[in-house]
Amino acid sequence: MQANEYNDRLDSLLRFSEQIVRIEDLDALLDQLLLEARRYTGADAGSIYLAEDEKLRFAYVQNDRLQSLGSRNNRFLYNDVTIPIDESSIAGFAASRGEMVNINDVYNLPDNAPYSFNTSFDEQTGYKTVTTVAAPLTTGNGTLVGVLQLINKDEQKPFSEEDLLYLRHFGLIASGAIDRARITRTVFTRMLQMAELRDPKETGAHVNRVGTYSIEIYEAWARKRGVPDDEMRAFKGSFRIAAMLHDVGKVAISDKILKKPAKLTDDEFKVMQNHTEYGASLFGDTHSLLDEMSRDVVLGHHERWDGNGYPKGLKGEEIPLTARIVAMADVYDALISSRVYKSAWSEEDVDNLLREEAGKHFDPELVEIFFTIQDVIRAIRLKYMEQD
Numbered sequence: 001m002q003a004n005e006y007n008d009r010l011d012s013l014l015r016f017s018e019q020i021v022r023i024e025d026l027d028a029l030l031d032q033l034l035l036e037a038r039r040y041t042g043a044d045a046g047s048i049y050l051a052e053d054e055k056l057r058f059a060y061v062q063n064d065r066l067q068s069l070g071s072r073n074n075r076f077l078y079n080d081v082t083i084p085i086d087e088s089s090i091a092g093f094a095a096s097r098g099e100m101v102n103i104n105d106v107y108n109l110p111d112n113a114p115y116s117f118n119t120s121f122d123e124q125t126g127y128k129t130v131t132t133v134a135a136p137l138t139t140g141n142g143t144l145v146g147v148l149q150l151i152n153k154d155e156q157k158p159f160s161e162e163d164l165l166y167l168r169h170f171g172l173i174a175s176g177a178i179d180r181a182r183i184t185r186t187v188f189t190r191m192l193q194m195a196e197l198r199d200p201k202e203t204g205a206h207v208n209r210v211g212t213y214s215i216e217i218y219e220a221w222a223r224k225r226g227v228p229d230d231e232m233r234a235f236k237g238s239f240r241i242a243a244m245l246h247d248v249g250k251v252a253i254s255d256k257i258l259k260k261p262a263k264l265t266d267d268e269f270k271v272m273q274n275h276t277e278y279g280a281s282l283f284g285d286t287h288s289l290l291d292e293m294s295r296d297v298v299l300g301h302h303e304r305w306d307g308n309g310y311p312k313g314l315k316g317e318e319i320p321l322t323a324r325i326v327a328m329a330d331v332y333d334a335l336i337s338s339r340v341y342k343s344a345w346s347e348e349d350v351d352n353l354l355r356e357e358a359g360k361h362f363d364p365e366l367v368e369i370f371f372t373i374q375d376v377i378r379a380i381r382l383k384y385m386e387q388d
Contacts, residue, residue, distance in 0.1 A: 025241055029178065034060055038064075044151060045064065050145065051145055094134035135147065143175075213333065221365070246297050
């Protein structure tokens, strides 16, 4: 590599490190990290594993070839898979040894290789993995954060020494950013758990599902509309958090109403409706896209497409897109999930209700989009199941 090219790569890494500090959501950060690593090395696909409870947990995946064929490979994002940090797998070997693994043909590993290649993804999708590199992500003090794995460099060439050098620098930046984002998510999750203590219906699993359904519905909508990838990614990074905050205003509602085991009276229901405006007031002085989105979602997720919702009786596209998406995601999850006070509806019954309410309660275009990504929706439900 020429000195000028090497300096250009370092300059790009420094600019990238400045950009990623502004990413507020962990999943959005992983998405951007993986995209940048693939852009610089020419990798067609890749994944990120995060170190958790002395294992590696599958956290993110991208695959350009499957995306170009119109495959909704997003369902693989929600596979709840862990692998041991040992030498039996390629990613586990990189994590346990703290060194990169660069393989030119995963289906023809050396006889003395301690690790094996898991063929299940290739078998499920028809994708053919050939070359791969697995890079451990460790902080400056040596703490393992995870593993970045890249697959199939341009024209299935081997990953070069220059690629490996780049990934060493990239890994330090990525590790620090992931560490910070995980701390932020922990603080944010604790805030939601405080709200959960007030309202037993708002479980951590519920808000995770609503947030994740929402970004997947949005992505399908955005791809249908031809929204540029960079714009879509930036939007999703804030939208997931905003969607999870949809009922934050309930903290201002009296326990007598919030925890009442029986049906609310008309007067009590009117008080309950105030949670939308109480919550929106938290974001009244908007300073960021996240604040603006959160206000729109909190205030508008009980509005209806036909204008018969609350608090303002907005109709159709007067309701912000984010609120229209969360309205459907929230109702879907409430119906299909069991609670102490109700049994779960069957998927067929929920699907029928969504179809019946298209053009009434819900944006009909979003209902149509929902049914194109049901495999992704099911995968999200499985990942964020209620814990006993």
